[in-house]
Amino acid sequence: MSLETDVLALAVEIAREAGELAHRRRSEGVAIAATKSAVADIVTEADREVEALIRDRLAAARPGDGFLGEESGAAGGTTDVTWVVDPIDGTVNYAYGLPTYAVSVAAVAGDPDPGTWTALAGAVFAPGLGELFTAARGEGARLGGRRLAVASEVGAAGALVATGFGYDPATHAGDLERLARVMPLARDIRRIGAASVDLCYVAAGRLDAYFERGINPWDHAAGGLIVQEAGGLIGGLSGGPPSREMTIAAPPALFEAIERALTA
Structure with missing residues (x-):
């Protein structure tokens, strides 16, 4: 099994578990924990709980890897792999009860800098929509088992x-x-x-x-x-x-x- 395949399997497993936790917490009601860059930029208690779960699962499965998360920041590792995580992307949607939010889990090689990293694998799970998008480097992108492709052309309407x-x-x-x-x-x-x-x-x-x-x-x-x-x-x-x-x-x-x- 290649590194890309290995980390993708882990990303999928953790994104699903984290998404199910986020979905469950949403059904129980959302508590706003703090604001960030502006009053409208909120953090829920679920954001923090979901990121903690992801971080714990990754530490148990691959203890030498680095981590970069929206809520808990960065931590270096002893391998060349860093996990880049958004526990609940679309927090305002989440707080309002809109289904368009997602757990995003990616593994990258190198420093956690988009200008230098090599993305290895990624999983985006939208539990409110019931959709899991995945990709591994060189292996294509999928929605469930269906291979994805960007639009082939733009029509005259734009x-x-x-x-x-x-x-x-x-x-x-x-x-x-x-x-x-x-x-x-x-x-x-x-x-x-x-x-x-x-x-x-x-x-x-x-x-x-x-x-x-x-x-x-x-x-x-x-x-x-x-x-x-x-x-x-x-x-x-x-x-x-x-x-x-x-x-x-x-x-x-x-x-x-x-x-x-x-x-x-």
């Missing part, structure tokens, strides 16, 4: 494009201005509210493209590999990696068109 907006009101004008630049390429816009789900939808051809400012490594580590293994591109501006400045995911030709629009 692309179905997803985006998001930051929690800080001071950033909204800039986000809207960037959206206006992309609109000539779009037939319509979707705002799903969970980056990992957006990325998986691009991989599945449910969306033609996705772009957003303010995305963190744990938001795209698993979903980005799923896009790549489905034949798409994920990156930032001017040939750079995905970053808080900008993350774009799309089939190659549309990726280039969106990047040009955002840098014009």
Whole structure:
């Protein structure tokens, strides 16, 4: 068994268990634990509990690996593998009872830096939707047992494009201005509210493209590999990696068109 296959199996197992815990806690009611970057940027008690479960399971299965999680931060390891985790991506959706939230678990080789890491495997489990998206490097991307592929072409009506907006009101004008630049390429816009789900939808051809400012490594580590293994591109501006400045995911030709629009 290859390293990619081994860590994918573990990612799937843990993402499922963590997602079931998150789903159970949602049915019991959500308690807001804190806010982060802005009043609207919330953390629930379930976020922390789910990340603790993931971290404990990974430590038991692969004690030498590093870890980078949204809620508990980074810890170095003695191997070349780091796990990059978002325990509940789409926390506001989760708090409001919307089903579009997900557990995102990825294994990467090298430092936990999107500019230098090699993504090995990723699992995105959306328990409210009952869907599990997976990928291993060189093995393709799947939804359950079905092989995924990004959209093959964009029709004359334009692309179905997803985006998001930051929690800080001071950033909204800039986000809207960037959206206006992309609109000539779009037939319509979707705002799903969970980056990992957006990325998986691009991989599945449910969306033609996705772009957003303010995305963190744990938001795209698993979903980005799923896009790549489905034949798409994920990156930032001017040939750079995905970053808080900008993350774009799309089939190659549309990726280039969106990047040009955002840098014009």
